[in-house]
Ligand SMILES: O=C(O)CCC(=O)C(=O)O
């Protein structure tokens with residue numbers, strides 16, 4: 347599968363893979379997330395990139411950053427992402443250096459308006475990954491992730507059902523995307539690979 351992802355990235359800049367991880371791992375990841383007490387979840391933020399628009403107009407999900415201390419399933423997810431990183435670095439010379447990811451919960455009605463995950467020239471987030479965790483998801487449940495071609499034309503490239511086990515991978519700067527309002531509780535993991543932008547003046551990521 348890593349080979350399919352690499353060749354998709356080379357030819358079109360994104361890849362959608364169904365059943366990318368074993369069902370057992372997907373359901374353990376979902377359990378890990380739903381075991382996190384709701385006080386520990388954070389309202390997701392949008393940085394300073396959206397001018398005057400308030401956070402809640404842009405996105406309504408709540409998140410928890412993933413650490414290996416979250417236990418076995420989280421550790422296996424991080425292991426998977428490290429293997430993908432190594433594979434893509436070898437085959438595509440992407441120079442991916444670090445990885446961060448968070449669980450995300452979209453309650454019924456929650457959405458994330460069209461955005462890009464990184465801004466051109468800022469050399470931070472290079473590659474985005476999204477892994478879906480709901481065991482069952484149908485078209486009537488909403489919550490699709492729409493992947494658009496570049497900012498100019500915004501043609502719909504893909505409509506991705508957030509079905510458990512599906513993995514979406516795309517170049518962070520190149521593809522605007524959005525999450526349509528979910529009609530059921532929607533669970534996912536979103537992650538980003540960064541390049542190393544260390545210099546003598548700055549250590550990235552911060553220690
Ligand atoms: O959950 C998704 O389908 C995408 C989430 C997303 O775009 C993000 O967290 O940046």
Ligand SMILES: [Fe+2]
Pocket residue numbers: 461462463523
């Ligand atoms: Fe995104």
